[in-house]
Amino acid sequence: MQMQMLQSSVSLGLSASPVRVVKCSLVRAPSTTVNDPNSMAAAGPKWAQKTITLPPQRRGCHLITPKIVKEIDQELSDFNCGLAHLFLQHTSASLTINENYDSDVRDDTETFLNRIVPEGTSAPWKHTLEGPDDMPAHIKSSMFGCTLTVPITNGKLNMGTWQGIWLCEHRDYPTARKVVVTLNGI
Amino acid sequence: MQMQMLQSSVSLGLSASPVRVVKCSLVRAPSTTVNDPNSMAAAGPKWAQKTITLPPQRRGCHLITPKIVKEIDQELSDFNCGLAHLFLQHTSASLTINENYDSDVRDDTETFLNRIVPEGTSAPWKHTLEGPDDMPAHIKSSMFGCTLTVPITNGKLNMGTWQGIWLCEHRDYPTARKVVVTLNGI
Amino acid sequence: MQMQMLQSSVSLGLSASPVRVVKCSLVRAPSTTVNDPNSMAAAGPKWAQKTITLPPQRRGCHLITPKIVKEIDQELSDFNCGLAHLFLQHTSASLTINENYDSDVRDDTETFLNRIVPEGTSAPWKHTLEGPDDMPAHIKSSMFGCTLTVPITNGKLNMGTWQGIWLCEHRDYPTARKVVVTLNGI
Numbered sequence: 001m002q003m004q005m006l007q008s009s010v011s012l013g014l015s016a017s018p019v020r021v022v023k024c025s026l027v028r029a030p031s032t033t034v035n036d037p038n039s040m041a042a043a044g045p046k047w048a049q050k051t052i053t054l055p056p057q058r059r060g061c062h063l064i065t066p067k068i069v070k071e072i073d074q075e076l077s078d079f080n081c082g083l084a085h086l087f088l089q090h091t092s093a094s095l096t097i098n099e100n101y102d103s104d105v106r107d108d109t110e111t112f113l114n115r116i117v118p119e120g121t122s123a124p125w126k127h128t129l130e131g132p133d134d135m136p137a138h139i140k141s142s143m144f145g146c147t148l149t150v151p152i153t154n155g156k157l158n159m160g161t162w163q164g165i166w167l168c169e170h171r172d173y174p175t176a177r178k179v180v181v182t183l184n185g186i
Numbered sequence: 187m188q189m190q191m192l193q194s195s196v197s198l199g200l201s202a203s204p205v206r207v208v209k210c211s212l213v214r215a216p217s218t219t220v221n222d223p224n225s226m227a228a229a230g231p232k233w234a235q236k237t238i239t240l241p242p243q244r245r246g247c248h249l250i251t252p253k254i255v256k257e258i259d260q261e262l263s264d265f266n267c268g269l270a271h272l273f274l275q276h277t278s279a280s281l282t283i284n285e286n287y288d289s290d291v292r293d294d295t296e297t298f299l300n301r302i303v304p305e306g307t308s309a310p311w312k313h314t315l316e317g318p319d320d321m322p323a324h325i326k327s328s329m330f331g332c333t334l335t336v337p338i339t340n341g342k343l344n345m346g347t348w349q350g351i352w353l354c355e356h357r358d359y360p361t362a363r364k365v366v367v368t369l370n371g372i
Numbered sequence: 373m374q375m376q377m378l379q380s381s382v383s384l385g386l387s388a389s390p391v392r393v394v395k396c397s398l399v400r401a402p403s404t405t406v407n408d409p410n411s412m413a414a415a416g417p418k419w420a421q422k423t424i425t426l427p428p429q430r431r432g433c434h435l436i437t438p439k440i441v442k443e444i445d446q447e448l449s450d451f452n453c454g455l456a457h458l459f460l461q462h463t464s465a466s467l468t469i470n471e472n473y474d475s476d477v478r479d480d481t482e483t484f485l486n487r488i489v490p491e492g493t494s495a496p497w498k499h500t501l502e503g504p505d506d507m508p509a510h511i512k513s514s515m516f517g518c519t520l521t522v523p524i525t526n527g528k529l530n531m532g533t534w535q536g537i538w539l540c541e542h543r544d545y546p547t548a549r550k551v552v553v554t555l556n557g558i
Contacts, residue, residue: 045231045417047558049453049523081235083271083368085455087523089532091471096328099277104313105324111310112325116302116488124483127476138477139484142468146535147521149333151235151273151366158366160275163332180523180530182455184370184556186233231417267421269457269554282514285463290499291510297496298511302488335519337421337459337552344552346461349518370556372419 046082048075048183051089054167056174059133061098061106065164069157072181077155082185084157086148089178092137092171094144100164113140113170137170144168152185232268234261234369237275240353242360245319247284247292251350255343258367263341268371270343272334275364278323278357280330286350299326299356323356330354338371418454420447420555423461426539428546431505433470433478437536441529444553449527454557456529458520461550464509464543466516472536485512485542509542516540524557 052071054064068086069076076084088095099105117136118124125135148165151158167177238257240250254272255262262270274281285291303322304310311321334351337344353363424443426436440458441448448456460467471477489508490496497507520537523530539549 045233047417047453049525081233081368083370085521085523087521087530089530089535091469091532091534097277097332098324098328102313102315104311105321108311108313108321109325109328112303115304115310117484118487124487125476125480127474127480135477135480138470139481142470142481142516142538144328145331145517146469149271149273149335149521151271151368153235153366158273158275160277160364162277163275166328178532180525182453182523184455231419267419267554269556283463283518284510284514288499290497291507294497294499294507295511295514298489301490301496330514331517335457335459335521337457337554339421339552344459344461346463346550348463349461352514 045184045186046078048072048078050075050181052179052181054177054179056176057167057169058174059169059172060110061096061166061168063100063103063106063164064167065100065157068165068179068181072183075183076152076157079152079155079183079185081154082152082183084150084152085182085184086150086165087180087182088146088167089180090146091141092134093177094141094146094168094170095148095179096144096166096168097148097150097159097163098166099162101162106166109168113143113168117143131172133170133172140168140170152183231370231372232264234258234264236261236367238365238367240363240365242362243353243355244360245355245358246296247282247352247354249286249289249292249350250353251286251343254351254365254367258369261369262338262343265338265341265369265371267340268338268369270336270338271368271370272336272351273366273368274332274353275366276332277327278320279363280327280332280354280356281334281365282330282352282354283334283336283345283349284352285348287348292352295354299329299354303329317358319356319358326354326356338369417556417558418450420444420450422447422553424551424553426549426551428548429539429541430546431541431544432482433468433538433540435472435475435478435536436539437472437529440537440551440553444555447555448524448529451524451527451555451557453526454524454555456522456524457554457556458522458537459552459554460518460539461552462518463513464506465549466513466518466540466542467520467551468516468538468540469520469522469531469535470538471534473534478538481540485515485540489515503544505542505544512540512542524555 052068054067086095098109117139119136120132127135238254240253272281284295303325305322306318313321424440426439458467489511491508492504499507
């Protein structure tokens with residue numbers, strides 16, 4: 001069946017001017033023309049999943065949207081409406097969404113993380129065998145999280161103008177990091 | 187096909203009394219009666235996606251469940267079992283799930299965020315061009331995150347009794363905030 | 373239709389040796405052989421949702437992967453490729469993914485949370501009626517979050533070697549905690 005793109009204006013609350021709302025109508029799958037595999041295939045729900053390996057990065061916050069998109073661009077373009085899930089398979093790094101423009105934002109975020117999570121001889125950790133940066137890395141990983149879900153609209157990740165995907169590397173010695181990407185939609 | 191709602195009691199661990207577990211059986215789609223478009227449409231997987239604009243809010247944590255539900259209630263009612271994904275398209279505000287009852291909880295959360303993230307002339311940030319509240323806002327956005335996924339059950343968001351959706355506005359000067367809502371399920 | 377498992381090696385950036393990438397090809401549903409309900413049922417998208425009750429846990433971080441997997445193992449095995457969503461229906465506990473091996477990591481994480489979130493008579497909270505541990509619990513819940521999404525691959529949760537699911541109990545007096553688990557995929 002066809003996906004209808006509707007535009008209507010919806011005002012909520014105090015905003016002075018009407019706000020344009022883009023709406024993807026409720027879409028059901030599959031198509032009723034079940035004898036046409038191409039038609040049904042185009043309309044039915046789709047899944048794609050792959051594991052991407054990001055190269056080692058120095059400790060700090062890194063903008064990785066281009067790397068991610070390059071790896072999934074072909075599959076992404078096949079979706080009209082859906083969700084892209086990213087899952088970092090590590091406990092000493094994290095994923096977050098934040099500013100894609102000024103690299104000072106990434107530097108300042110690293111400054112914050114190091115300020116707030118004790119590290120070194122004065123830190124109160126029991127888990128010290130893997131080095132002074134390891135327990136702080138675990139804490140930072142849970143603070144920012146290791147998973148993200150981004151909407152897909154018209155074959156693209158539908159983030160705000162200034163949003164980008166960051167890999168935050170919390171260990172001193174860089175290692176490759178694996179991300180399982182799962183796309184789902186129609 | 188039919189979705190079966192089963193109830194069984196499952197005890198796990200040390201709880202003294204049996205605990206009721208509501209279970210939605212594994213449901214496959216689509217229906218085998220493919221010649222009946224209405225039957226298939228009702229049973230098949232569904233997607234809906236829209237961008238909601240929330241009106242400007244003063245700095246602080248705001249309970250927005252009613253606003254969100256009002257915008258998606260019609261589409262939501264069409265789902266028996268699924269997930270609702272909310273994606274805030276901004277890097278200086280955040281979304282979280284927390285108490286929906288006592289507004290002091292929202293005030294205290296704002297107090298905590300301001301206490302933990304340095305702001306002003308003594309703050310160690312390089313990113314200062316957009317004002318003293320901006321870099322702290324980016325940090326708070328990554329701390330709480332900009333995405334939420336809530337289960338849908340029987341046409342409703344399936345949250346706990348005391349849970350609500352919060353928009354946390356981290357900038358001093360209020361601006362409208364866009365949220366992409368994606369519903370998926372059967 | 374069949375899901376094709378392809379293996380290809382993809383090098384990204386500075387890694388010295390080729391990295392094996394496991395790729396689940398873009399899969400469309402449903403099957404074109406619509407007259408065979410068994411074939412279609414096996415290939416079509418599937419949903420399963422259940423509410424699990426975790427027994428009361430003492431305050432602190434707890435590895436709950438075995439408990440979760442035991443509850444959903446049967447349904448999980450039915451999925452080739454998908455996502456498992458966990459939603460904790462509480463505002464004074466949290467879910468996170470972190471190390472599954474050394475329990476010191478869980479102890480140190482609890483130490484960190486208590487260090488960073490003020491508690492007791494010197495804490496600046498207005499919300500105090502439910503006890504000195506309550507407002508700190510709400511804050512910790514938003515810091516770590518109450519939802520997780522984990523990829524499903526070949527009938528299993530596809531986490532990294534050292535990753536596990538934690539329930540972080542933030543209240544002093546243990547209570548049972550409900551988690552809505554939603555599985556979706558093919």
